[in-house]
Amino acid sequence: MSEPTSSLQYATAEIEELRQVFQPVFDQVGKGNLDREKDRVFPHEQVRRLIDAQLGAIRIPRSLGGFGASLQQTFQLLRELGAADPNVAHVWRNHLAFVEDRLNAPRSPATEVWIKRFLSGEFVGGGWTEANNGTYADIRTKLVPAGDHWLLTGAKFYATGSLYADWLDVLAVNPEGVPTTALVKADQPGVSLTDDWTGFGQKTTASGSATYTQARVESANLFPATERFAYQGLFYQTSLLAILAGITQATLRDGREALLNRKRNYGHGLAERAADDPQLLQVIGKVSALAYGADSALFTATAVLDEVAHAHIAGDAEAKKQRLVEAHVAVTNAQIVIIEAALQATTVVFDALGSSGVSETLLLDRHWRNARTLASHNPRVYKERILGDWHVNQADPTKAYGLPAGQSE
Incomplete structure (x- = not known):
């Protein structure tokens, strides 16, 4: 077997092991989220907790001191962080992308320096x-x-x-x-x-x-x-999709809790207790299905991204080229599905809650505002066109961007 040319390796982590490490930190991050939203308090402490827990090393192979996570596992965890606080999750987008770039890069003393920096807790923004x-x-x-x-x-x-x-x-x-x-x-x-x-x-x-x-x-x-890693644009986009899926999950969580806490129902409702009203339960069921669809789309697309990384590890340029096309299609499909799910869930949830649902104490509007803001990155109308052109005319979706790594504005 030839010597690997990059620091990228096949994943060795188990998702439950990763959750045991990071979910307690995510839970801590989630505390105070409402107050930070209300008062626009920057989460310096929360970001530092995640740095100290070495979230930035999640993709670094275990043999080099990291957790050895797959891309699919990484984005699952980012989704869970997004459910706790989508602002904090978004802060990690640039850092995780640059780590991925250095793992894909040819091995060199300079690359080793960067991996040591990541492991020591140095953080990348920009x-x-x-x-x-x-x-x-x-x-x-x-x-x-x-x-x-x-x-x-x-x-x-x-x-x-x-x-x-x-x-x-x-x-x-x-x-x-x-x-x-x-x-x-x-x-x-x-x-x-x-x-x-x-x-x-x-x-x-x-x-x-x-x-x-x-x-x-x-x-x-x-x-x-x-020379940046070939799926860079897809990585950036999938980071946003993971956070959107997290927001959709948080909408289900908060909508369910708000319905349980409703003290009264309308006179023309179907039950005296709001939480027993079949129509209101139907709304929460719809939000649940939307969250499920978002999670499923994210899970499927990130599996295809892992195939691109595997082709890079194997040094198979032809397979990598084909996997990139498949990944562009998969991530574009996921973008359309997840954005629609997030925007719909964060809107219809209010149909189950009545006037109490718009209270600034609950701040449920933050879910729609955050989802709408994230969904405005790389507008989906263009992505729908690119996807349609691929289906009808076999137009290469990797050629739609200004840089080879597929970074779109």
Whole structure:
């Protein structure tokens, strides 16, 4: 057997083992979620608890000091974290994606340094989206050489997780115009992070602006964007889908509890006790089915993602290419199913609750606001078109994006 060329390995973890480690931490994260939502309190303590529990090492193989989880297991856990607090879950998107990138990268001393950083609790945030209406076709963030290092200047928006991070993953172009990702130390001169996110949902993800003014970047921390792992865009998208599935599960949880706590029913209801009313029970049953559909779609799509990773481990370029097409189709299908489930569940749940359901004490509207915000990433109308084009014309769904790794805005 040939020597592996990357640090990626077949999964060795069991999901119940992982849950035993992380579910108690997720439960702690869930406490205080309502107060943080009401007062826009940033969950620094909660993110740190997860870092200390080594959630960031979940995909690192056991032989290298991590948990050895599969992609399917990773996204199952992210779904469960999303049910506890979707803001905290979203903070992990950039970090987990960069860990996956370093695991896919060829083995080298620089890669080993990054794996040690992950294991020691160093956290990655950042963003690729250009501020000031820039696009991936018009990247205005620049890298210029400065002796033995580089200087980064530019502005980004949607810099999710940046306020919690030690490192920022930034997309720029070098003097030759080559798209390059730079890992920038967050606590240095020339880096300015601003909490100016104005969205009505996902309010504490630190998804505001990041401005770089000749920020120092070491040469070892530059990576050509075209060499990022092939399923990067799918990983980013599936992270959002996992959180949306978590929100749908949380809607079922909170809707069931709110119905049980209803003290009275309408005069034209079908039972004196609201929790005995068949029509209201039907609503909760519908939310349950929507949550089940979201979970099933996530479970199916992430199994296909694991097949892409397996082809990479095996060094089978042809199989990897085919698995990527299948994964794009699977994740796109899942996106359409999960977004629909989340938006419908977070709306219809109020039909079971009456006027008491809109109380700011319950803050059940947070589920719809958070779901709607996440669903607005990578709009599904485009994904429906891409999926239809594949079915009818066999158009390659991997060619729809501006970068080979499939990162869409």
